[in-house]
Amino acid sequence: MTVNQIQVHVENIKCGGCEKSIVKGLESMDGVSNIVIDREQQLISVTADESLREPLIAKLKSMGYPEHGSVAGIEAGLTNAKSFVSCAIGRMS
Known part of the structure; x- marks a missing residue:
C-alpha cells in the first residue's frame, strides 16, 4: 500500500454546502483521510492509497463533482x- 496525497480538480463546487457534502461522502470511503477542499481552485486533496484514485473520482462524479473536463453535453x-442536490443536502446538515 502506497499512501499518497491525491489531488483531483473537479467542477461544480459552489459553496460550503457543497464542501460539507463532499467531505461527508469521501469520509464514507475506507482509507480516505485528511480531506481538504480548495473551492477557489476547485481542488480536492485527500490522503489515500493510490489504488483509491479511480474509486474516489467515481464517488465525486456520482455526487455531482466530476473531474474537471471529464464530462460534456448532457452528462455535464x-x-x-x-x-x-448535494449542495442543498450539505447546507441542511
Missing part, C-alpha cells in the same frame, strides 16, 4: 444537477 448537465 446531469452532474451539475446532482451537485445542486
Whole structure:
C-alpha cells in the first residue's frame, strides 16, 4: 500500500454546502483521510492509497463533482444537477 496525497480538480463546487457534502461522502470511503477542499481552485486533496484514485473520482462524479473536463453535453448537465442536490443536502446538515 502506497499512501499518497491525491489531488483531483473537479467542477461544480459552489459553496460550503457543497464542501460539507463532499467531505461527508469521501469520509464514507475506507482509507480516505485528511480531506481538504480548495473551492477557489476547485481542488480536492485527500490522503489515500493510490489504488483509491479511480474509486474516489467515481464517488465525486456520482455526487455531482466530476473531474474537471471529464464530462460534456448532457452528462455535464446531469452532474451539475446532482451537485445542486448535494449542495442543498450539505447546507441542511
